[in-house]
Amino acid sequence: MSDVFGVGVIGAGPVTQAIHLPTLARMPDRFRVTAIMDVDEPVAESVAGRVGARHSTSADDLIGDPGVDVVAVCSPHRFHAEQVEAACYAGKAAVLCEKPLALTVADAERVAQVSRETGVPVIVGAMHTFDPGWLGAKANWGDLQETVRVVNSSIVLPWNARYEDWATQILRRPPPGEPVADDALSRSVAVRDAVLGLAVHNLPHVRHFLPDVESVDWAESVDPYGYLVTIRGGGIIARLLGNMHGYWKPSWTLDAWAADQSLHVEFPPSYVQAGSSVATLTSDTQTRRFGGVEANGYEAEWLRVWELAAGIVPQGEDLQATVDDLIYAVRIADAAADLVRGEHARDRVR
Amino acid sequence: MTEFADRPHLVTLPSGPAHRDIAAALASLPRSFRPGAGEDAIVYVTGDDDWPASVEHALSVARRAIVVIQPGYAQPSTVLRLAERAATDSVPVMIDYAFASNPAVVLAAAAWSAAVEPTGILDVTSRHAGDGTGPMAVLLDQLAALHSLVGPVRTIRQLHIDGDAHSAVVAIPVGGGVITATLLGARTELGSRGSRVRWLGPTEALELEVPHAGTAGPGYSRHVTTEGEQLAPTIYENAHRATLARLSRHLEAGAGRCDDLTTLAGHLELVPREHPSRSASQRTSDQRAN
Incomplete structure:
Protein backbone atom coordinates (compact mmCIF):
# COMPACT_ATOMS: atom_id res chain seq x y z
CA MET A 1 0.00 0.00 0.00
CA SER A 2 1.39 3.41 -0.94
CA ASP A 3 1.16 6.34 1.41
CA VAL A 4 -1.47 7.95 -0.83
CA PHE A 5 -4.72 6.42 0.36
CA GLY A 6 -7.81 5.95 -1.75
CA VAL A 7 -10.83 7.56 -0.09
CA GLY A 8 -14.41 6.45 -0.54
CA VAL A 9 -17.10 8.84 0.64
CA ILE A 10 -20.53 7.62 1.71
CA GLY A 11 -23.01 10.44 1.23
CA ALA A 12 -22.40 13.26 -1.26
CA GLY A 13 -24.31 16.10 0.41
CA PRO A 14 -23.14 19.57 1.37
CA VAL A 15 -20.71 18.38 4.07
CA THR A 16 -18.91 16.18 1.55
CA GLN A 17 -18.96 18.79 -1.18
CA ALA A 18 -18.13 21.85 0.90
CA ILE A 19 -15.87 20.37 3.54
CA HIS A 20 -14.23 17.07 2.76
CA LEU A 21 -13.58 17.29 -0.98
CA PRO A 22 -11.92 20.74 -0.77
CA THR A 23 -9.87 19.55 2.21
CA LEU A 24 -8.75 16.40 0.42
CA ALA A 25 -7.91 18.48 -2.64
CA ARG A 26 -5.34 20.27 -0.48
CA MET A 27 -3.67 16.98 0.43
CA PRO A 28 -2.90 15.19 -2.88
CA ASP A 29 0.27 13.69 -1.45
CA ARG A 30 -1.78 11.82 1.12
CA PHE A 31 -5.24 11.11 -0.33
CA ARG A 32 -6.99 10.47 -3.63
CA VAL A 33 -10.77 10.29 -3.79
CA THR A 34 -11.58 7.03 -5.58
CA ALA A 35 -15.30 6.50 -4.96
CA ILE A 36 -18.38 8.54 -4.12
CA MET A 37 -21.65 6.96 -3.01
CA ASP A 38 -25.05 8.61 -2.68
CA VAL A 39 -28.54 7.16 -2.85
CA ASP A 40 -29.35 9.89 -5.36
CA GLU A 41 -27.46 8.61 -8.41
CA PRO A 42 -27.28 11.91 -10.36
CA VAL A 43 -25.78 13.56 -7.28
CA ALA A 44 -23.30 10.70 -6.84
CA GLU A 45 -22.36 10.84 -10.50
CA SER A 46 -22.02 14.62 -10.54
CA VAL A 47 -19.89 14.83 -7.40
CA ALA A 48 -17.75 11.84 -8.39
CA GLY A 49 -17.20 13.42 -11.79
CA ARG A 50 -15.73 16.53 -10.19
CA VAL A 51 -12.96 14.55 -8.52
CA GLY A 52 -12.43 11.82 -11.10
CA ALA A 53 -13.85 9.08 -8.89
CA ARG A 54 -16.26 6.29 -9.69
CA HIS A 55 -19.78 6.57 -8.32
CA SER A 56 -22.19 4.21 -6.68
CA THR A 57 -25.56 4.15 -4.93
CA SER A 58 -24.60 1.35 -2.58
CA ALA A 59 -22.63 1.78 0.65
CA ASP A 60 -21.83 -1.94 0.66
CA ASP A 61 -20.43 -1.63 -2.85
CA LEU A 62 -18.18 1.27 -1.80
CA ILE A 63 -17.01 -0.46 1.37
CA GLY A 64 -16.20 -3.60 -0.64
CA ASP A 65 -14.16 -1.64 -3.20
CA PRO A 66 -10.48 -2.60 -2.89
CA GLY A 67 -9.57 0.83 -4.24
CA VAL A 68 -11.03 2.39 -1.13
CA ASP A 69 -8.50 2.38 1.70
CA VAL A 70 -10.21 4.97 3.87
CA VAL A 71 -13.98 5.33 4.24
CA ALA A 72 -15.54 8.69 5.03
CA VAL A 73 -19.01 8.28 6.48
CA CYS A 74 -20.99 11.43 5.64
CA SER A 75 -24.43 9.88 5.40
CA PRO A 76 -27.49 10.80 7.51
CA HIS A 77 -26.80 10.39 11.23
CA ARG A 78 -28.89 7.26 11.66
CA PHE A 79 -26.62 5.25 9.33
CA HIS A 80 -23.30 6.27 10.88
CA ALA A 81 -22.81 3.46 13.40
CA GLU A 82 -23.63 0.57 11.08
CA GLN A 83 -21.54 1.95 8.19
CA VAL A 84 -18.51 2.56 10.40
CA GLU A 85 -18.79 -0.99 11.73
CA ALA A 86 -19.05 -2.38 8.18
CA ALA A 87 -15.92 -0.45 7.14
CA CYS A 88 -14.08 -1.80 10.18
CA TYR A 89 -15.09 -5.38 9.41
CA ALA A 90 -13.94 -4.82 5.81
CA GLY A 91 -10.45 -4.19 7.18
CA LYS A 92 -10.04 -0.66 5.89
CA ALA A 93 -6.97 1.36 6.80
CA ALA A 94 -9.04 3.96 8.66
CA VAL A 95 -12.53 5.43 8.93
CA LEU A 96 -13.53 9.04 9.28
CA CYS A 97 -17.09 9.43 10.52
CA GLU A 98 -18.86 12.77 10.49
CA LYS A 99 -20.28 13.68 13.87
CA PRO A 100 -22.12 12.19 15.59
CA LEU A 101 -20.55 8.76 15.69
CA ALA A 102 -23.90 7.31 16.73
CA LEU A 103 -27.25 8.43 18.05
CA THR A 104 -27.18 6.40 21.24
CA VAL A 105 -24.52 5.73 23.82
CA ALA A 106 -24.92 1.96 23.31
CA ASP A 107 -24.28 2.25 19.58
CA ALA A 108 -21.22 4.44 20.13
CA GLU A 109 -19.74 2.00 22.63
CA ARG A 110 -20.37 -0.88 20.26
CA VAL A 111 -18.60 0.93 17.41
CA ALA A 112 -15.64 1.59 19.71
CA GLN A 113 -15.53 -2.10 20.57
CA VAL A 114 -15.61 -3.11 16.88
CA SER A 115 -12.79 -0.65 16.15
CA ARG A 116 -10.69 -2.18 18.92
CA GLU A 117 -11.46 -5.76 17.82
CA THR A 118 -10.67 -5.14 14.15
CA GLY A 119 -7.78 -2.77 14.77
CA VAL A 120 -9.26 -0.27 12.31
CA PRO A 121 -8.81 3.28 13.58
CA VAL A 122 -11.89 5.49 13.64
CA ILE A 123 -11.81 9.28 13.78
CA VAL A 124 -14.91 11.39 14.30
CA GLY A 125 -15.13 14.60 12.31
CA ALA A 126 -15.38 16.99 15.22
CA MET A 127 -13.23 19.55 13.45
CA HIS A 128 -12.84 21.99 16.29
CA THR A 129 -11.16 19.40 18.49
CA PHE A 130 -8.40 19.32 15.87
CA ASP A 131 -8.29 23.08 15.44
CA PRO A 132 -4.73 24.46 15.65
CA GLY A 133 -5.80 27.54 17.62
CA TRP A 134 -7.62 25.48 20.22
CA LEU A 135 -4.78 22.98 20.49
CA GLY A 136 -2.24 25.80 20.86
CA ALA A 137 -4.20 27.32 23.72
CA LYS A 138 -4.72 23.91 25.32
CA ALA A 139 -0.99 23.30 25.40
CA ASN A 140 -0.38 26.62 27.11
CA TRP A 141 -3.27 27.31 29.47
CA GLY A 142 -1.54 25.94 32.55
CA ASP A 143 -3.95 25.39 35.43
CA LEU A 144 -7.00 26.89 33.73
CA GLN A 145 -8.89 23.61 33.95
CA GLU A 146 -8.50 23.70 37.75
CA THR A 147 -9.29 27.38 38.23
CA VAL A 148 -12.05 28.00 35.68
CA ARG A 149 -15.39 29.18 37.11
CA VAL A 150 -17.54 29.98 34.08
CA VAL A 151 -17.65 28.51 30.58
CA ASN A 152 -19.61 30.31 27.90
CA SER A 153 -20.26 28.53 24.61
CA SER A 154 -21.97 30.68 22.00
CA ILE A 155 -22.67 29.54 18.43
CA VAL A 156 -24.64 32.21 16.59
CA LEU A 157 -24.64 31.64 12.85
CA PRO A 158 -26.52 32.38 9.66
CA TRP A 159 -28.45 29.41 8.34
CA ASN A 160 -26.15 26.69 6.99
CA ALA A 161 -27.60 27.08 3.51
CA ARG A 162 -25.79 30.41 3.18
CA TYR A 163 -22.41 28.72 3.39
CA GLU A 164 -23.42 25.47 1.71
CA ASP A 165 -24.72 27.31 -1.33
CA TRP A 166 -21.56 29.35 -1.56
CA ALA A 167 -19.29 26.38 -1.08
CA THR A 168 -21.05 23.89 -3.36
CA GLN A 169 -22.72 26.02 -6.01
CA ILE A 170 -25.98 24.28 -5.14
CA LEU A 171 -28.54 26.94 -5.93
CA ARG A 172 -32.12 27.48 -4.84
CA ARG A 173 -31.87 25.49 -1.65
CA PRO A 174 -35.15 25.50 0.26
CA PRO A 175 -35.60 28.17 2.92
CA PRO A 176 -35.37 27.15 6.58
CA GLY A 177 -38.25 25.06 7.83
CA GLU A 178 -41.33 26.12 9.72
CA PRO A 179 -40.92 27.43 13.27
CA VAL A 180 -41.04 24.79 15.96
CA ALA A 181 -44.60 24.12 17.11
CA ASP A 182 -45.35 25.46 20.56
CA ASP A 183 -46.07 22.20 22.31
CA ALA A 184 -44.03 20.35 24.91
CA LEU A 185 -43.01 17.42 22.73
CA SER A 186 -42.01 19.52 19.71
CA ARG A 187 -40.01 21.93 21.83
CA SER A 188 -38.23 19.15 23.69
CA VAL A 189 -37.37 17.33 20.46
CA ALA A 190 -36.15 20.63 18.98
CA VAL A 191 -33.82 21.38 21.88
CA ARG A 192 -32.39 17.86 21.81
CA ASP A 193 -31.80 18.06 18.06
CA ALA A 194 -30.20 21.49 18.36
CA VAL A 195 -27.88 20.39 21.17
CA LEU A 196 -26.80 17.30 19.22
CA GLY A 197 -26.66 19.19 15.92
CA LEU A 198 -24.99 22.46 16.91
CA ALA A 199 -23.86 22.56 20.54
CA VAL A 200 -22.13 19.25 19.94
CA HIS A 201 -19.32 21.12 18.16
CA ASN A 202 -18.29 22.95 21.33
CA LEU A 203 -19.23 20.30 23.92
CA PRO A 204 -15.88 18.46 23.73
CA HIS A 205 -14.27 21.78 24.65
CA VAL A 206 -16.77 22.43 27.41
CA ARG A 207 -16.06 18.94 28.76
CA HIS A 208 -12.40 19.86 29.20
CA PHE A 209 -13.46 22.39 31.82
CA LEU A 210 -16.65 20.86 33.20
CA PRO A 211 -16.23 17.09 32.89
CA ASP A 212 -18.83 16.01 35.44
CA VAL A 213 -22.25 17.53 34.92
CA GLU A 214 -24.09 17.57 38.23
CA SER A 215 -27.08 19.57 37.12
CA VAL A 216 -28.78 20.87 34.00
CA ASP A 217 -30.36 24.00 35.47
CA TRP A 218 -32.16 25.40 32.47
CA ALA A 219 -33.00 24.44 28.92
CA GLU A 220 -35.15 25.91 26.24
CA SER A 221 -35.56 25.83 22.51
CA VAL A 222 -34.76 29.17 20.90
CA ASP A 223 -36.71 30.32 17.84
CA PRO A 224 -36.25 30.07 14.95
CA TYR A 225 -33.58 27.42 15.64
CA GLY A 226 -31.36 27.05 18.64
CA TYR A 227 -31.03 26.23 22.29
CA LEU A 228 -30.24 27.75 25.64
CA VAL A 229 -28.88 25.35 28.25
CA THR A 230 -27.12 26.03 31.53
CA ILE A 231 -25.22 23.28 33.32
CA ARG A 232 -23.20 23.03 36.51
CA GLY A 233 -20.63 20.71 38.01
CA GLY A 234 -17.63 20.90 40.30
CA GLY A 235 -18.35 24.52 41.17
CA ILE A 236 -18.32 25.53 37.50
CA ILE A 237 -21.17 27.12 35.58
CA ALA A 238 -21.46 26.58 31.83
CA ARG A 239 -23.90 28.33 29.56
CA LEU A 240 -24.58 26.89 26.11
CA LEU A 241 -26.24 29.21 23.63
CA GLY A 242 -26.92 28.41 19.99
CA ASN A 243 -28.96 30.32 17.46
CA MET A 244 -29.31 30.31 13.68
CA HIS A 245 -30.66 33.38 12.00
CA GLY A 246 -31.26 35.35 8.82
CA TYR A 247 -28.74 38.20 9.11
CA TRP A 248 -25.17 38.15 7.92
CA LYS A 249 -22.97 37.92 10.98
CA PRO A 250 -21.44 34.68 12.25
CA SER A 251 -20.15 34.52 15.82
CA TRP A 252 -18.81 31.23 17.10
CA THR A 253 -17.01 31.55 20.41
CA LEU A 254 -15.93 29.69 23.51
CA ASP A 255 -14.91 31.45 26.71
CA ALA A 256 -13.46 29.97 29.87
CA TRP A 257 -13.13 32.42 32.74
CA ALA A 258 -11.06 32.01 35.85
CA ALA A 259 -10.38 34.90 38.20
CA ASP A 260 -6.75 35.19 37.12
CA GLN A 261 -6.90 33.91 33.54
CA SER A 262 -9.29 33.79 30.63
CA LEU A 263 -9.56 31.94 27.36
CA HIS A 264 -11.45 33.32 24.39
CA VAL A 265 -11.69 31.30 21.19
CA GLU A 266 -13.24 32.55 17.96
CA PHE A 267 -13.97 29.80 15.49
CA PRO A 268 -14.74 30.34 11.79
CA PRO A 269 -18.09 29.03 10.54
CA SER A 270 -18.30 25.50 9.18
CA TYR A 271 -17.98 24.88 5.43
CA VAL A 272 -15.96 27.95 4.53
CA GLN A 273 -12.36 26.71 4.83
CA ALA A 274 -11.43 29.98 6.53
CA GLY A 275 -8.40 28.78 8.45
CA SER A 276 -8.10 28.00 12.11
CA SER A 277 -9.67 29.58 15.13
CA VAL A 278 -7.98 32.38 16.99
CA ALA A 279 -7.56 31.56 20.66
CA THR A 280 -6.54 34.22 23.14
CA LEU A 281 -5.20 33.44 26.61
CA THR A 282 -5.11 36.40 28.97
CA SER A 283 -3.48 36.54 32.37
CA ASP A 284 -2.45 39.47 34.55
CA THR A 285 0.96 39.61 32.94
CA GLN A 286 0.38 38.77 29.30
CA THR A 287 -1.98 38.09 26.45
CA ARG A 288 -1.07 35.23 24.14
CA ARG A 289 -2.66 34.45 20.81
CA PHE A 290 -2.80 31.03 19.15
CA GLY A 291 -3.98 29.92 15.74
CA GLY A 292 -5.08 32.35 13.10
CA VAL A 293 -3.28 30.09 10.64
CA GLU A 294 -4.24 28.84 7.22
CA ALA A 295 -4.75 25.21 8.22
CA ASN A 296 -8.14 24.49 9.76
CA GLY A 297 -9.56 21.69 11.88
CA TYR A 298 -10.75 19.74 8.84
CA GLU A 299 -7.26 19.54 7.44
CA ALA A 300 -5.90 18.55 10.83
CA GLU A 301 -8.46 15.78 11.25
CA TRP A 302 -7.63 14.35 7.81
CA LEU A 303 -3.94 14.55 8.66
CA ARG A 304 -4.72 12.50 11.76
CA VAL A 305 -6.59 9.99 9.59
CA TRP A 306 -3.53 9.72 7.36
CA GLU A 307 -1.17 9.23 10.30
CA LEU A 308 -3.42 6.48 11.67
CA ALA A 309 -3.89 4.80 8.29
CA ALA A 310 -0.15 4.87 7.62
CA GLY A 311 0.55 3.41 11.06
CA ILE A 312 2.66 6.41 12.02
CA VAL A 313 0.67 6.89 15.21
CA PRO A 314 -1.40 4.33 17.14
CA GLN A 315 -5.16 4.78 17.63
CA GLY A 316 -4.54 5.54 21.29
CA GLU A 317 -7.30 7.29 23.17
CA ASP A 318 -8.79 9.09 20.20
CA LEU A 319 -11.87 6.98 19.79
CA GLN A 320 -12.63 6.50 23.48
CA ALA A 321 -12.41 10.26 23.95
CA THR A 322 -14.84 10.64 21.08
CA VAL A 323 -17.21 8.13 22.62
CA ASP A 324 -16.96 9.93 25.95
CA ASP A 325 -17.69 13.22 24.15
CA LEU A 326 -20.78 11.67 22.62
CA ILE A 327 -21.96 10.29 25.96
CA TYR A 328 -21.51 13.75 27.44
CA ALA A 329 -23.50 15.40 24.65
CA VAL A 330 -26.31 12.84 24.69
CA ARG A 331 -26.76 13.12 28.44
CA ILE A 332 -26.97 16.90 28.28
CA ALA A 333 -29.33 16.75 25.30
CA ASP A 334 -31.58 14.21 27.01
CA ALA A 335 -31.67 16.18 30.26
CA ALA A 336 -32.36 19.38 28.34
CA ALA A 337 -35.24 17.72 26.49
CA ASP A 338 -36.70 16.46 29.78
CA LEU A 339 -36.45 19.91 31.31
CA VAL A 340 -38.12 21.59 28.35
CA ARG A 341 -40.96 19.08 28.46
CA GLY A 342 -41.52 19.76 32.16
CA GLU A 343 -41.05 23.52 32.00
CA HIS A 344 -43.36 23.83 29.03
CA ALA A 345 -46.02 21.92 30.89
CA ARG A 346 -45.61 24.26 33.88
CA ASP A 347 -45.81 27.29 31.58
CA ARG A 348 -49.16 26.16 30.27
CA VAL A 349 -50.72 26.38 33.72
CA ARG A 350 -49.08 29.66 34.73
CA MET B 1 -29.06 73.41 26.26
CA THR B 2 -27.02 72.36 29.31
CA GLU B 3 -28.27 73.77 32.57
CA PHE B 4 -25.76 74.55 35.30
CA ALA B 5 -26.37 75.18 38.96
CA ASP B 6 -25.91 78.73 40.21
CA ARG B 7 -23.08 77.35 42.24
CA PRO B 8 -21.71 73.79 42.24
CA HIS B 9 -23.41 71.21 44.42
CA LEU B 10 -21.27 69.84 47.20
CA VAL B 11 -20.57 66.13 47.03
CA THR B 12 -19.35 63.99 49.91
CA LEU B 13 -17.15 61.39 48.29
CA PRO B 14 -17.49 57.72 49.16
CA SER B 15 -14.82 55.71 50.87
CA GLY B 16 -13.42 52.54 49.37
CA PRO B 17 -12.46 51.56 45.83
CA ALA B 18 -14.91 53.94 44.12
CA HIS B 19 -13.44 57.05 45.77
CA ARG B 20 -10.83 57.65 43.10
CA ASP B 21 -13.21 57.14 40.18
CA ILE B 22 -15.92 59.41 41.64
CA ALA B 23 -13.33 62.08 42.42
CA ALA B 24 -12.17 61.95 38.82
CA ALA B 25 -15.72 62.25 37.55
CA LEU B 26 -16.37 65.22 39.84
CA ALA B 27 -13.25 66.92 38.58
CA SER B 28 -14.64 66.82 35.06
CA LEU B 29 -17.93 68.46 36.10
CA PRO B 30 -16.64 71.55 37.93
CA ARG B 31 -19.58 73.80 37.09
CA SER B 32 -22.04 71.30 38.57
CA PHE B 33 -20.23 69.69 41.50
CA ARG B 34 -17.34 70.05 43.87
CA PRO B 35 -16.20 67.89 46.77
CA GLY B 36 -17.44 68.99 50.16
CA ALA B 37 -19.61 68.16 53.13
CA GLY B 38 -22.61 69.62 54.90
CA GLU B 39 -26.36 69.41 55.16
CA ASP B 40 -26.77 70.39 51.53
CA ALA B 41 -24.19 67.98 50.23
CA ILE B 42 -24.95 65.09 47.94
CA VAL B 43 -24.04 61.91 49.78
CA TYR B 44 -22.55 58.79 48.24
CA VAL B 45 -23.39 55.36 49.69
CA THR B 46 -21.53 52.23 48.62
CA GLY B 47 -23.82 49.30 47.88
CA ASP B 48 -22.44 46.83 50.42
CA ASP B 49 -24.51 44.68 52.77
CA ASP B 50 -25.56 47.64 54.94
CA TRP B 51 -26.45 50.02 52.17
CA PRO B 52 -30.15 50.46 53.13
CA ALA B 53 -29.09 51.47 56.65
CA SER B 54 -26.59 53.88 55.16
CA VAL B 55 -29.25 55.40 52.90
CA GLU B 56 -31.59 55.69 55.86
CA HIS B 57 -28.93 57.50 57.82
CA ALA B 58 -28.11 59.73 54.86
CA LEU B 59 -31.78 60.65 54.47
CA SER B 60 -31.75 61.89 58.04
CA VAL B 61 -28.83 64.24 57.38
CA ALA B 62 -28.85 64.96 53.63
CA ARG B 63 -31.28 67.27 51.97
CA ARG B 64 -29.93 67.45 48.45
CA ALA B 65 -29.53 63.93 46.98
CA ILE B 66 -28.09 60.50 47.62
CA VAL B 67 -26.22 58.27 45.17
CA VAL B 68 -25.93 54.54 45.82
CA ILE B 69 -23.06 52.77 44.06
CA GLN B 70 -23.79 49.25 42.73
CA PRO B 71 -26.20 48.06 45.44
CA GLY B 72 -26.31 44.42 46.50
CA TYR B 73 -29.22 42.45 47.91
CA ALA B 74 -31.61 44.08 50.36
CA GLN B 75 -35.12 43.29 51.49
CA PRO B 76 -37.45 44.65 48.81
CA SER B 77 -39.85 45.99 51.45
CA THR B 78 -36.98 47.91 53.04
CA VAL B 79 -35.98 49.42 49.72
CA LEU B 80 -39.57 50.33 48.91
CA ARG B 81 -39.91 52.03 52.30
CA LEU B 82 -36.73 54.00 51.60
CA ALA B 83 -38.11 55.02 48.21
CA GLU B 84 -41.30 56.27 49.80
CA ARG B 85 -39.44 58.21 52.45
CA ALA B 86 -37.12 59.76 49.86
CA ALA B 87 -40.14 60.81 47.79
CA THR B 88 -41.82 62.30 50.84
CA ASP B 89 -38.65 64.21 51.72
CA SER B 90 -38.11 65.21 48.05
CA VAL B 91 -34.58 63.83 48.17
CA PRO B 92 -33.68 62.02 44.96
CA VAL B 93 -31.89 58.71 45.55
CA MET B 94 -30.09 57.75 42.38
CA ILE B 95 -28.30 54.47 41.67
CA ASP B 96 -24.89 54.44 40.02
CA TYR B 97 -24.60 51.08 38.25
CA ALA B 98 -21.40 50.00 36.51
CA PHE B 99 -23.31 48.69 33.48
CA ALA B 100 -26.83 50.11 33.43
CA SER B 101 -25.65 53.67 34.09
CA ASN B 102 -23.18 53.67 31.22
CA PRO B 103 -24.18 56.36 28.72
CA ALA B 104 -24.09 53.83 25.90
CA VAL B 105 -27.02 52.02 27.53
CA VAL B 106 -28.95 55.25 27.85
CA LEU B 107 -28.20 56.21 24.24
CA ALA B 108 -29.21 52.79 22.92
CA ALA B 109 -32.38 52.41 24.97
CA ALA B 110 -34.83 53.91 22.47
CA ALA B 111 -33.52 51.87 19.54
CA TRP B 112 -33.56 48.69 21.60
CA SER B 113 -37.08 49.23 22.91
CA ALA B 114 -38.34 49.78 19.37
CA ALA B 115 -36.54 46.82 17.83
CA VAL B 116 -36.61 43.92 20.26
CA GLU B 117 -39.36 41.43 19.60
CA PRO B 118 -40.22 38.19 21.40
CA THR B 119 -38.57 35.92 18.82
CA GLY B 120 -34.94 35.20 19.52
CA ILE B 121 -33.06 35.59 22.75
CA LEU B 122 -31.27 38.16 24.91
CA ASP B 123 -27.77 37.35 26.10
CA VAL B 124 -26.06 39.28 28.89
CA THR B 125 -22.53 38.70 30.19
CA SER B 126 -20.52 40.64 32.76
CA ARG B 127 -17.02 40.32 34.08
CA HIS B 166 -23.73 33.62 38.61
CA SER B 167 -26.12 32.50 35.90
CA ALA B 168 -29.75 33.45 35.55
CA VAL B 169 -32.62 33.17 33.12
CA VAL B 170 -35.27 35.88 33.17
CA ALA B 171 -38.46 36.59 31.23
CA ILE B 172 -39.34 40.01 29.83
CA PRO B 173 -42.72 40.85 28.28
CA VAL B 174 -42.22 42.54 24.93
CA GLY B 175 -44.36 43.16 21.89
CA GLY B 176 -47.27 40.99 22.96
CA GLY B 177 -45.03 38.06 23.87
CA VAL B 178 -42.27 37.16 26.27
CA ILE B 179 -38.57 36.99 25.50
CA THR B 180 -35.99 35.04 27.48
CA ALA B 181 -32.80 36.69 28.65
CA THR B 182 -29.85 34.64 29.82
CA LEU B 183 -27.47 36.34 32.25
CA LEU B 184 -23.96 35.29 33.13
CA GLY B 185 -21.33 36.90 35.32
CA ALA B 186 -17.94 36.11 36.80
CA ARG B 187 -15.33 37.82 38.89
CA THR B 188 -12.04 38.62 37.28
CA GLU B 189 -8.76 40.00 38.55
CA LEU B 190 -7.83 41.01 35.01
CA GLY B 191 -8.34 44.36 33.38
CA SER B 192 -10.86 43.07 30.87
CA ARG B 193 -13.92 43.94 32.94
CA GLY B 194 -17.16 45.05 31.37
CA SER B 195 -20.53 43.88 30.15
CA ARG B 196 -22.16 42.89 26.91
CA VAL B 197 -25.80 42.44 25.94
CA ARG B 198 -27.04 41.01 22.66
CA TRP B 199 -30.47 40.58 21.21
CA LEU B 200 -30.28 37.77 18.67
CA GLY B 201 -33.40 38.11 16.55
CA PRO B 202 -34.51 36.12 13.50
CA THR B 203 -33.38 38.66 10.88
CA GLU B 204 -31.41 41.25 12.84
CA ALA B 205 -29.39 41.61 16.01
CA LEU B 206 -28.42 44.32 18.45
CA GLU B 207 -25.16 44.30 20.37
CA LEU B 208 -24.01 46.59 23.13
CA GLU B 209 -20.66 46.38 24.89
CA VAL B 210 -19.63 48.65 27.73
CA PRO B 211 -16.39 48.81 29.68
CA HIS B 212 -16.17 48.88 33.45
CA ALA B 213 -17.19 52.06 35.24
CA GLY B 214 -13.59 52.79 36.06
CA THR B 215 -12.82 53.73 32.48
CA ALA B 216 -14.36 56.31 30.20
CA GLY B 217 -13.70 54.10 27.20
CA PRO B 218 -16.68 54.21 24.86
CA GLY B 219 -19.34 51.56 24.65
CA TYR B 220 -20.01 49.89 21.33
CA SER B 221 -23.57 49.80 20.11
CA ARG B 222 -24.21 47.87 16.91
CA HIS B 223 -27.20 47.02 14.76
CA VAL B 224 -26.68 43.95 12.59
CA THR B 225 -28.92 43.20 9.62
CA THR B 226 -28.74 41.28 6.36
CA GLU B 227 -27.08 44.32 4.84
CA GLY B 228 -24.24 44.68 7.31
CA GLU B 229 -23.52 46.24 10.66
CA GLN B 230 -23.98 49.79 11.84
CA LEU B 231 -21.99 51.20 14.74
CA ALA B 232 -23.93 53.88 16.59
CA PRO B 233 -22.15 56.87 18.10
CA THR B 234 -21.37 56.63 21.79
CA ILE B 235 -19.35 58.89 24.04
CA TYR B 236 -16.23 58.74 26.14
CA GLU B 237 -17.89 58.93 29.51
CA ASN B 238 -17.99 56.39 32.29
CA ALA B 239 -21.00 55.35 34.32
CA HIS B 240 -20.03 57.41 37.38
CA ARG B 241 -19.84 60.61 35.36
CA ALA B 242 -23.06 59.79 33.50
CA THR B 243 -24.84 59.28 36.81
CA LEU B 244 -23.59 62.62 38.11
CA ALA B 245 -24.65 64.30 34.88
CA ARG B 246 -28.11 62.74 35.20
CA LEU B 247 -28.29 63.89 38.78
CA SER B 248 -27.32 67.38 37.75
CA ARG B 249 -30.10 67.50 35.15
CA HIS B 250 -32.51 66.10 37.71
CA LEU B 251 -31.63 68.74 40.29
CA GLU B 252 -31.63 71.61 37.83
CA ALA B 253 -35.06 70.53 36.62
CA GLY B 254 -36.23 70.82 40.22
CA ALA B 255 -37.43 67.22 40.33
CA GLY B 256 -37.46 65.65 43.76
CA ARG B 257 -38.62 62.16 43.06
CA CYS B 258 -36.39 59.58 41.38
CA ASP B 259 -37.66 56.10 40.52
CA ASP B 260 -34.38 54.20 40.79
CA LEU B 261 -35.12 52.70 44.22
CA THR B 262 -38.64 51.68 43.26
CA THR B 263 -37.34 49.90 40.17
CA LEU B 264 -34.63 48.23 42.24
CA ALA B 265 -37.20 47.07 44.80
CA GLY B 266 -39.14 45.47 41.96
CA HIS B 267 -36.05 43.57 40.85
CA LEU B 268 -35.26 42.47 44.40
CA GLU B 269 -38.80 41.15 44.71
CA LEU B 270 -38.08 38.84 41.75
CA VAL B 271 -35.18 37.08 43.48
CA PRO B 272 -36.54 33.63 44.37
CA ARG B 273 -37.53 33.40 48.01
CA GLU B 274 -35.53 30.21 48.49
CA HIS B 275 -32.35 31.70 47.07
CA PRO B 276 -29.39 31.64 49.51
CA SER B 277 -28.46 35.27 48.87
CA ARG B 278 -31.93 36.31 49.80
CA SER B 279 -32.17 34.18 52.93
CA ALA B 280 -28.70 35.27 54.06
CA SER B 281 -29.76 38.87 53.81
CA GLN B 282 -33.01 38.08 55.56
CA ARG B 283 -31.09 36.56 58.45
CA THR B 284 -28.83 39.57 58.60
CA SER B 285 -31.82 41.85 58.61
CA ASP B 286 -33.56 39.82 61.32
CA GLN B 287 -30.44 39.87 63.46
CA ARG B 288 -30.26 43.62 63.10
CA ALA B 289 -33.89 43.90 64.11
CA ASN B 290 -33.17 41.92 67.27
Missing part, protein backbone atom coordinates in the same frame (compact mmCIF):
# COMPACT_ATOMS: atom_id res chain seq x y z
CA HIS B 128 -16.61 42.22 37.30
CA ALA B 129 -14.02 42.99 39.94
CA GLY B 130 -16.06 41.40 42.71
CA ASP B 131 -14.88 44.03 45.15
CA GLY B 132 -17.46 45.08 47.69
CA THR B 133 -20.78 43.91 46.41
CA GLY B 134 -20.36 40.60 44.60
CA PRO B 135 -22.45 38.74 42.05
CA MET B 136 -25.89 39.70 43.39
CA ALA B 137 -25.05 43.36 42.76
CA VAL B 138 -23.90 42.45 39.25
CA LEU B 139 -27.15 40.57 38.66
CA LEU B 140 -29.16 43.62 39.81
CA ASP B 141 -27.06 45.80 37.51
CA GLN B 142 -27.82 43.47 34.60
CA LEU B 143 -31.54 43.56 35.41
CA ALA B 144 -31.44 47.37 35.49
CA ALA B 145 -29.75 47.44 32.08
CA LEU B 146 -32.39 45.11 30.64
CA HIS B 147 -35.08 47.30 32.22
CA SER B 148 -33.69 50.32 30.36
CA LEU B 149 -33.08 48.57 27.06
CA VAL B 150 -36.00 46.21 26.72
CA GLY B 151 -38.52 46.74 29.50
CA PRO B 152 -39.45 45.56 32.97
CA VAL B 153 -38.33 42.06 33.84
CA ARG B 154 -41.31 39.89 34.80
CA THR B 155 -39.71 36.88 36.43
CA ILE B 156 -36.38 35.31 37.29
CA ARG B 157 -36.96 31.79 36.08
CA GLN B 158 -33.62 30.34 37.13
CA LEU B 159 -30.84 31.70 39.29
CA HIS B 160 -27.61 30.22 40.53
CA ILE B 161 -24.95 32.12 42.40
CA ASP B 162 -21.82 30.21 43.19
CA GLY B 163 -19.19 32.18 45.06
CA ASP B 164 -18.28 34.94 42.66
CA ALA B 165 -20.07 33.72 39.53
